[in-house]
Amino acid sequence: MPRYETHLLQPNSMFITPILSSDKLMLLPAKRLLTSDDIATLKRWQIEAVEVAGRRLTEAEAAQVLQAAAAQHVLTRAAYGKVNDYEKKRCFGFYIDTEVSIRSLAETIVTGLRVEPEKIKGMVRRLVEEIRRSRDVYLSIIHNDYGKGEHLYFHILNNMILCLTIGVSMNLKQDELINLGLGAFFADVGMLKVPKHVRDKTRELTDADLNLIRKHPLEGEKILNKWITDYEDSVIRMTVEHHENVDGSGYPYGKSSHEIHDHAKILALADVYNAMTKKRAYREGKAGVSVMKDLILMKDKKFDAVSLKTFLGVMSVFPVGTFVKLSNGSYALVVKPSAGDPLRPSVKVMFSETYARLEQPVLIDLRGEGSTPDAVKIVGPVDASVLPKVDVVEEL
Ligand SMILES: [Fe+2]
Known part of the structure; x- marks a missing residue:
């Protein structure tokens, strides 16, 4: 595979395939602009050379890729261009911009590169402020299909919004809220290690697909271990335990109720709620209240009574926006x-x-x-x- 010395890489270049380290770790996805910041980071990490299987795009081709990405962004923004009220418009703008930040942070982290922990904390802190200020607008946004980009990033954002809404209603302290938001962010970053064709599958998932997906909490933990000195234990516990069920039937460890962190239980509810209310290519999304009923039926199986009571109390049986x-x-x-x-x-x-x-x-x-x-x-x-x-x- 063609090899490039890091100091010879040129900023603003773009390759048709991902840029890999010599031990085949993805450093930058395909068709992503290589910036001088990226090159500086590679040097800081003492990566002396990279490997790229595909050719470098011409300037015109790279411009075309960037144009298409910008057009997609404009299309998404058009959805909220019609909203009259200033505050709602502002919230929409923040929602869309945060999805873009999540996408870029998650894609960087998954390549193995370090992101300043303060960058992610800052994003969570702003989201906490937003939820305190305009909770009902954000709840209505997550009940509607405005997300035109890749589903995973909107799902992560919606989980963060729901977890923080619950956390704010429970009067959690600011530190705990930040950790709750961080856990909701990191929990599904490991999904980026699942092949895209499985993540985006338009038909029902096979057992083989599910096996791949079930690895994501531990992939997330591996990624987080790079930041272990900077983050609280609860953030890691949320990542690892958000698919555990209180009756021990979940994954990856089959932990039962008392072994699962309370924050992971909140995220589990938010995650299932968001997944069930959203439309997928292979099924319709369900109305919020039907999902509420389904969640109640999962009492003592997937969720415990205390977390369910908190969730229903915050969301009400008939959620705003439904x-x-x-x-x-x-x-x-x-x-x-x-x-x-x-x-x-x-x-x-x-x-x-x-x-x-x-x-x-x-x-x-x-x-x-x-x-x-x-x-x-x-x-x-x-x-x-x-x-x-x-x-x-x-x-x-
Ligand atoms: Fe997950």
């Missing part, structure tokens, strides 16, 4: 949870019985409806795909 059918036949969007009354949130009635969009949507605080026989109440969740398309964040 649709429900009301007892008067109309359809409404859940806009605000009611503290202490998870079955009666505030809703915005948007569609008639025949799915016609109401000209004047009506806001109802279902707690104020009382318990008379004709009081409006929720009869059940509705899958948003049966309703005319609306921009949920705009309506919130």
